Amino acid sequence: xxxxxxxxxxxxxxxxxxxxxxxxxxxxxxMEEHPLPITLPLTLPAASKAAASGEVARVKTIAxxxxxxxxxxxxxxxxxxxxYTGDTLKTGANGSVGITFKDNTILSLGPxxxxxxQEFLFAPAQGKLSxxxxxxxxxxxxxxxxxxxxxxxxxxxxxxxxxVGFRGTKxxxxxxxxxxx
Numbered sequence: 001x002x003x004x005x006x007x008x009x010x011x012x013x014x015x016x017x018x019x020x021x022x023x024x025x026x027x028x029x030x031m032e033e034h035p036l037p038i039t040l041p042l043t044l045p046a047a048s049k050a051a052a053s054g055e056v057a058r059v060k061t062i063a064x065x066x067x068x069x070x071x072x073x074x075x076x077x078x079x080x081x082x083x084y085t086g087d088t089l090k091t092g093a094n095g096s097v098g099i100t101f102k103d104n105t106i107l108s109l110g111p112x113x114x115x116x117x118q119e120f121l122f123a124p125a126q127g128k129l130s131x132x133x134x135x136x137x138x139x140x141x142x143x144x145x146x147x148x149x150x151x152x153x154x155x156x157x158x159x160x161x162x163x164v165g166f167r168g169t170k171x172x173x174x175x176x177x178x179x180x181x
Contacts, residue, residue: 059098063097089109089113091114105143106142
């Protein structure tokens with residue numbers, strides 16, 4: 001029994017490490033090999049810019065083009081760049097980016113992706129735990145961190161047509177824009 005538990009923990013950490021090092025490649029590769037049977041139309045308006053309230057995550061990997069829309073500025077993404085609440089991350093057609101939140105949540109974005117960091121609270125001593133992200137389009141792989149383990153009801157991943165609540169630790173998502181008529 002101990003061997004199984006140790007093996008399971010080792011596999012989880014190896015998958016997490018591979019995800020952190022994937023710079024979005026894991027999401028891109030998986031989505032190419034396992035396309036979703038449906039596409040999700042884009043129906044929400046552009047994200048509003050919230051004021052930055054302290055660093056919530058850092059860029060760990062970057063490939064191709066990616067930007068951060070923050071307040072009224074667009075910043076090119078670089079390794080170790082700080083991410084703040086209210087930031088909108090966008091990847092280009094050849095871009096991918098991997099970020100790690102302060103609670104060790106990992107988010108990996110593939111090409112042509114847009115995600116908004118709507119809320120992040122990580123103060124376990126005060127019982128303040130929350131992470132809310134909104135995916136507008138593209139592909140993403142998500143590995144939950146400490147917040148999902150301590151307070152799964154405080155984690156939300158929103159899409160144009162659904163909101164994902166957390167009871168597990170990882171998922172992949174692909175959202176395509178609605179074709180123009």
